[in-house]
Amino acid sequence: MSEARSSGSASNPPLDPSQVDLRVTIGGVELPNPVFTASGAWGYGLEYLDLVDPARLGAVVTKTITVLPRKGNPQPRLRELPTGLLNSIGLENVGLGAFVRDKLPRLARHEVRTVVSLAGRREEEFAEMIGELSHHEGWVGVELNLSCPNVAEGGLDFGTDPRLVESITRRARAVLPDGKCLLVKLTPNNVPMATLARAAEAGGAHAISCINTVVGMEIDLDARRPVFPRGIAGYSGVGIKPIALAKVWEASHAVDIPVVGIGGIATVRDVLEFFVAGASAVQVGTALFARPDRAHRLIEELAAELAARGVRRPAELRAGD
Amino acid sequence: MTARIMTKRTLTDATVTGRRELAHHAWLIELEVELEAPVRAGQFAMVHPLEAGTLLPRPFSVLDHRDGRLKLYVKEVGAGSRALAHTPLGERVQVFAPLGRSFPIEEFRGRPVVLVAGGVGLVPLWKLRSELLASGEEVPHSLFGARTIEELPGELLEGWRIHLEEAPPSAPSGEGSSTMSAGGGLPTAPTGSGLPTAPAGGEVEVGLVTLHLDEILREQPDAVLALCGPDAMMKAAARIGRQRGVQVWVCLEEQMACGAGVCRSCTIPAAGGRTMKTVCQDGPVFSLDEIDYV
Numbered sequence: 001m002s003e004a005r006s007s008g009s010a011s012n013p014p015l016d017p018s019q020v021d022l023r024v025t026i027g028g029v030e031l032p033n034p035v036f037t038a039s040g041a042w043g044y045g046l047e048y049l050d051l052v053d054p055a056r057l058g059a060v061v062t063k064t065i066t067v068l069p070r071k072g073n074p075q076p077r078l079r080e081l082p083t084g085l086l087n088s089i090g091l092e093n094v095g096l097g098a099f100v101r102d103k104l105p106r107l108a109r110h111e112v113r114t115v116v117s118l119a120g121r122r123e124e125e126f127a128e129m130i131g132e133l134s135h136h137e138g139w140v141g142v143e144l145n146l147s148c149p150n151v152a153e154g155g156l157d158f159g160t161d162p163r164l165v166e167s168i169t170r171r172a173r174a175v176l177p178d179g180k181c182l183l184v185k186l187t188p189n190n191v192p193m194a195t196l197a198r199a200a201e202a203g204g205a206h207a208i209s210c211i212n213t214v215v216g217m218e219i220d221l222d223a224r225r226p227v228f229p230r231g232i233a234g235y236s237g238v239g240i241k242p243i244a245l246a247k248v249w250e251a252s253h254a255v256d257i258p259v260v261g262i263g264g265i266a267t268v269r270d271v272l273e274f275f276v277a278g279a280s281a282v283q284v285g286t287a288l289f290a291r292p293d294r295a296h297r298l299i300e301e302l303a304a305e306l307a308a309r310g311v312r313r314p315a316e317l318r319a320g321d
Numbered sequence: 322m323t324a325r326i327m328t329k330r331t332l333t334d335a336t337v338t339g340r341r342e343l344a345h346h347a348w349l350i351e352l353e354v355e356l357e358a359p360v361r362a363g364q365f366a367m368v369h370p371l372e373a374g375t376l377l378p379r380p381f382s383v384l385d386h387r388d389g390r391l392k393l394y395v396k397e398v399g400a401g402s403r404a405l406a407h408t409p410l411g412e413r414v415q416v417f418a419p420l421g422r423s424f425p426i427e428e429f430r431g432r433p434v435v436l437v438a439g440g441v442g443l444v445p446l447w448k449l450r451s452e453l454l455a456s457g458e459e460v461p462h463s464l465f466g467a468r469t470i471e472e473l474p475g476e477l478l479e480g481w482r483i484h485l486e487e488a489p490p491s492a493p494s495g496e497g498s499s500t501m502s503a504g505g506g507l508p509t510a511p512t513g514s515g516l517p518t519a520p521a522g523g524e525v526e527v528g529l530v531t532l533h534l535d536e537i538l539r540e541q542p543d544a545v546l547a548l549c550g551p552d553a554m555m556k557a558a559a560r561i562g563r564q565r566g567v568q569v570w571v572c573l574e575e576q577m578a579c580g581a582g583v584c585r586s587c588t589i590p591a592a593g594g595r596t597m598k599t600v601c602q603d604g605p606v607f608s609l610d611e612i613d614y615v
Contacts, residue, residue, distance in 0.1 A: 043583040051332055063585075071597050078576055078586035080377050085578065092585045092597065237376060289578035290369060290377050291415070293332065 012310025017303040021313050024058065024281050026258055027181030027206025029140050031058040031113060031281070034314055035271065035299045038262050038285035039064055039117035039143060039185070040089065044103045046110070048292045055111045057295055061183075061209075061283060062103075064117040064145045067125055069095035073150060074229055079218050084237020084264065085286050086216050088228045090150045091119055096129055100136045108138030115183060119145040123164065127171040134177045141180050144172060147187030147212035149234045159187045159212070162199035169203025183260060185209035186251070188240075193247040194254035201255040209260045209283065211247045214240050237286040238264040245277045252278025252318075266294065268301040272309075275317040328358035328419050330581075334371075335391065335416040337408050343474035347396040347441065348406040353389055354416050360386035361423030362449035363572050363606040367580040368393070369415040373404035377578050378415060380601070381405075382444040382549075384477075385451070391416065394474065396441045420580045421605045424449050424547060424570060426456070433541040434461035435567075437530055437558045438481075439550025440472065445572045445606075446549050447477055462537055466530025466554060484530040531557045538565040548572065559615045569609040575600040589613070 022033040036059040037045070045060035054060050072092025079086045094102070099116075107114045116139050120126045126144055133139060146159035146168065158164045169184050176182050184200040186193065188211040197208045213234025218227040226232075244263020252259045261279030265271060266287035274282050284295040291297075302314075311317055331354075339351030352368075360366070360383040369378030379401035385392040397403045408414060424445070434453060438446040443465055450461055465481040467473055470489040526532070531554065538544055538561065546562040548555045549572035562569040575587035582602035590613040591598045598604065598612060609615070 041583070043581075047581050047583050050330055071595075072585060072588065075588075076576065076586075077588070078578055078584065080375065080578075082374075082376075084376065087584075087586065089585045092588065286376070289584055291332075292417075292579070292581065292583075 014310050015307040015312065017307040019312060020303045020306045022299070022303060024258070024314070026183070026260075026281070027141065028179060029113075029181040031140075033058040033299050033302070034281035035295050035302065036061055036115070036260070036281060036283045037288060037295050038283035039145065040087075041285040041288045042292070042295075044099070044107070045112050045114060046103065046106055049110065052293045052296050053110075055113070056299065057113070058281060058299075059113040059115045059140065060107075061115045061143050062099075062117050063093050064091050064119045064148065065093050065096050065099050065129070066091060066119050066121070067096050067129060069093065069098065076227060079227060079233070081218075081235075081237075081239070083239030084235055085289075086218055086228070086233040086235055087213070088150045088230055088233040090230075091148060096132055100132065104136050104138035112138075114139040115141045115143050115181070117143045117145050117185070119148060119151070120168075123158070123168050124171065126168050127175045130172055130175050134175070139180070141183060141206070142172070142176070143183040143185050143209055144168060145185050145212070147185055147189075149187070149189065149213060149215045149232055150230065156187060156189065156215075159196070160190045162191065162195050165196055166199040166203040169200050169205050173204030181206045183207045183209045185212050185262075187212050188243055188247050189215045193250040197251040197255045197259075201257050205257060207258040207260050207280070208251050208255060209262060210251045210279075211240070211244045211263050214243060236263070238266060240264050241270065245273060248274060248277045248279050265298075268298055268305045271298055271302055272305065272317060275314045276319050278318055280315065328361070328364070330417060330420060331356045331358075332415070332417045334413045337410050337412050337414060338390070340406070340408070340410065343394065343476060345471035346406075347394065347472070347474060349384075349474075350393045350395050350405060350408075352391040352393070352414065352416060354391050354418075355389060356386070356391070356416075356418055358419060360391070360419040362426070362452050363423040363445045364419040364421050365580070365605060366391065366393070366416050366418035367420060368405055370404045370408045371413050371415060373401065373408075375401045375404060377401070378417065378580070379405065380420070380574075380577055380580055382441075382448075382572070382605070383419065384444045384448055386419075391418065394441060394444050394477070417580060421601055422603070424572070424606050426452055428568070429453060429545050429547075430456075430458060433459065433544040435534070435537055435541070435544050435546045436461050436463045437466075437534060437546065437548050437550070437554070438464070439466045439530055439554040442548075442550030442554075442572070443474065443477060444549070446547055449547060450480075464530050464534070466550065483525045484532065485525060485527050486529065488527045529557070530554060531561060534558055534561045535565065538562060538567055542566065544568075545570065556615050559609055563609065563615065570606055571609060571612075571614065572606050573600050573604050577601050
């Protein structure tokens, strides 16, 4: 590892893109490349079949699924800022029953490497949902959403208590079928990332997904109140990239499991920066709304960019300690 | 309900080949673009000027689409629409189209059609009108409302009955309703403004666009009513249509990030209020009985 970290300087002679190895392994699941779509930004992985092949992605992390369907929050749900988005969707989703009935078989048919994002209102629900998923094909892992700021129950309450992060992760891992991977998505809000990452690792997570949205607010000055009915919303996009890079750095120095970097990634340069900060893979979120094929383009550009820099594997980019 | 099949979408770059100001801060924008499917009335395009500096594309209803040309009528209301309106000729913009469900034109055939449009809500109904006329249907009752004379896109209003909320400076002030003949008294924009006048032969009346809607529908019980415009206008017109028992279709607008049902930011309650529908994918055209609207 230390040898790998010290190599890959910009002065390496260029390679042919075919010499670049983009594979990444998370919890025994080998993925062909390290570019995933982030939860909430690419639906259930089936919405753009007419444009791109979702099976070319390293993985698709689905919209977060809850046990029962959710209608989500009232309008407004989205505000665009010069530096990103504020959203208050509130985990609108079809519910686990409809997901396994209507979505998973299609994901399986299209050979998508699906990581199912899960949120529970109670600690036990995460493991219960994995139990139900284990009866079905069409997924390679789960990502526990312990950090949604837009719901009243669960969400940030779970994600900011390291003991709950550890116990929920442990219960989930206990029922996770062999050959599946367990990612835990953590919040940048309120608690040191190293503390949360260690809790997830102690609970048996295979990887940390870092970061969920940053808590934000927009004010309606004329009405003298927040724009969103819940007050706070989740801030994402290019403006949170520096925060995400710092949190990935912190997490990757605190744990030995892989860190999946998320936050404001839109260009191949962003992807490389996350690798330098310690990420083993990345998720593209907000940038997909403007270009649903953005992650696919990044995969192509990534091989070319690494080759040009003479880097065989993304892990070689990681900064020394 | 008749199934409205979504058409094959294209995500591509387009070139701005035309831009002309038709009304105050409202532009006819023409894009040269290869789309795999024709755009139908009510469908929209997500358009992103690549140098705009805005994060997201914006949804624009399509005014016309033929011969590889996509026409939009863009009113400057925010950063995204302003950026598109001012994109120079020859520049590239990203286009994702056609999106959403169109007006089910087969349901309109052989029946009296009443169109009520307000502001840029004219766009989908202008296209619907031209599709109906092109297929040999009767000329629809076409009502267009705007606040002021400066908001009239003159060349698009041929055959439309125009309602202005504010009497133009030169017009006699009306008691809710005052019709001006198209000959002498037709209001025009202030001299030298470069803005268009109301179309020759068009009728202009001061008052809300819904002023005569009830009378029109009373005489046409089997009419189909299609609405697009400001929320208050559509709701008022939809209530009148519902009271008269005619079929009502609305074309809605909401903020959206993706235009593809993914971001879930444009959701509205379905009829009964228990489930949600997306304006981008289940709409933007809805039958009034599909949604919890009025």
